[in-house]
Amino acid sequence: AQSVTQPDIHITVSEGASLELRCNYSYGATPYLFWYVQSPGQGLQLLLKYFSGDTLVQGIKGFEAEFKRSQSSFNLRKPSVHWSDAAEYFCAVGARSGFQKLVFGTGTRLLVSP
Amino acid sequence: GAGVSQSPSNKVTEKGKDVELRCDPISGHTALYWYRQSLGQGLEFLIYFQGNSAPDKSGLPSDRFSAERTGGSVSTLTIQRTQQEDSAVYLCASSARGGSGGDFYEQYFGPGTRLTVT
Numbered sequence: 001a002q003s004v005t006q007p008d009i010h011i012t013v014s015e016g017a018s019l020e021l022r023c024n025y026s027y028g029a030t031p032y033l034f035w036y037v038q039s040p041g042q043g044l045q046l047l048l049k050y051f052s053g054d055t056l057v058q059g060i061k062g063f064e065a066e067f068k069r070s071q072s073s074f075n076l077r078k079p080s081v082h083w084s085d086a087a088e089y090f091c092a093v094g095a096r097s098g099f100q101k102l103v104f105g106t107g108t109r110l111l112v113s114p
Numbered sequence: 115g116a117g118v119s120q121s122p123s124n125k126v127t128e129k130g131k132d133v134e135l136r137c138d139p140i141s142g143h144t145a146l147y148w149y150r151q152s153l154g155q156g157l158e159f160l161i162y163f164q165g166n167s168a169p170d171k172s173g174l175p176s177d178r179f180s181a182e183r184t185g186g187s188v189s190t191l192t193i194q195r196t197q198q199e200d201s202a203v204y205l206c207a208s209s210a211r212g213g214s215g216g217d218f219y220e221q222y223f224g225p226g227t228r229l230t231v232t
Contacts, residue, residue, distance in 0.1 A: 032218045043118070043205060043223035051218065090157060100209070100218050101147065101170060104157035 002027045004091050006105035013081045014113050021076040021108050023091030032094040033074040034102065035065055039087045047089075050074060061085070086112045116140070118224035120206050126230045127196055135191040135227045139208030146189050147209075147221060148173075148181060152202035160204075163189060196231045203228050 003026045013019050025031060032051055036044040048059025055067040065076045074091060091105040119138045127133050139146050148160040150173075159173040163183045174180070178197075183189040193200055203226040209219040 036223075041225070043225045044207075045223070046220060049220070092157075094218050096218075100145075100221075101159040101162055101173070102149075102221065103159070104149075106156045 002031065002093050002095065002103045004093055004103055004105035006089075006091055006108050008108045009106070010109045010111065012111040012113055015083050016080050019076075019078045019081045019085070019110070021089050021091075021110070023074045023076065023105060025072050025074065025091070025093050027072075027093060027095075029096060030067075030069060031096060032100075033065075033067060034092040034094065035059065035063070035074070035076050036090045036092060036104075037061075037087050038090065038107075044090065047076070081110075081112055083112045083114070086110055118206055118208050118222055120204075120224040120227050122227060123225065124228045124230075126232060129198060129231055130195055132192065132194045133196055133229065135193075135204050135229070137189045137191070137206030137208075137224060139187065139189070139206070140222055141187075143208035143210055143222075144186065145209045145211055145219065145221075146183060147207045148189070148191050149205045149207065150202045151205055151226070155202075157205075160191070193229075196229075198231045201229055201231045 005024045034049045035047040047063050050057050050067045088107045088109045090107045092102040121136045146163040151157045161181050162170040165186050166183050178194045181191045205226045207221040207223045209221045211219045
């Protein structure tokens with residue numbers, strides 16, 4: 001069965017500092033990989049996705065993620081965090097066969113300090 | 115155009131009552147998904163519609179939960195005889211197509227319905 005692990009429940013980063021959110025997945029093959037962001041009271045917004053090809057993918061709002069097959073990881077990064085990035089971040093996987101339901105990690109809440 | 119909309123945004127109900135949650139997908143999207151976000155379980159898949167049929171209901175937690183979709187558009191998630199453990203945010207998403215066998219279409223999420231069972 002597919003599963004996604006986000007080991008950090010909360011992370012606090014100073015504004016302007018760099019950010020890395022960790023995501024590891026368990027799947028029989030390489031799945032489709034996603035990062036979503038959820039601001040308070042809002043739905044989920046897609047930040048970026050990996051389907052195939054270049055393992056470093058660029059997303060919206062200055063985010064990027066790197067797929068590392070050997071580590072079954074898809075970590076999210078941003079070079080300089082802004083206060084508006086404070087939100088909850090979810091990593092998700094989708095199967096390459098069958099119907100495309102998403103399996104989510106438990107989320108990482110990002111706090112940005114002044 | 116408009117995104118995915120859900121109503122009501124908040125619902126408080128008494129234990130044992132039935133509730134209906136509504137989802138209006140993006141116009142033209144043939145695939146529709148329901149997910150549930152709760153403190154204990156995180157974000158979990160409930161059911162998937164392709165058109166008006168539901169080929170994957172594997173995530174529905176019990177037979178108290180049902181969903182339908184009519185006209186290939188609006189979907190209603192019904193919870194009968196609500197229990198306190200049903201308290202959660204119910205999220206709906208839609209995508210242009212359902213995808214299978216190697217295709218994957220971006221899912222667009224609505225703002226959710228927060229259900230509180232007292």
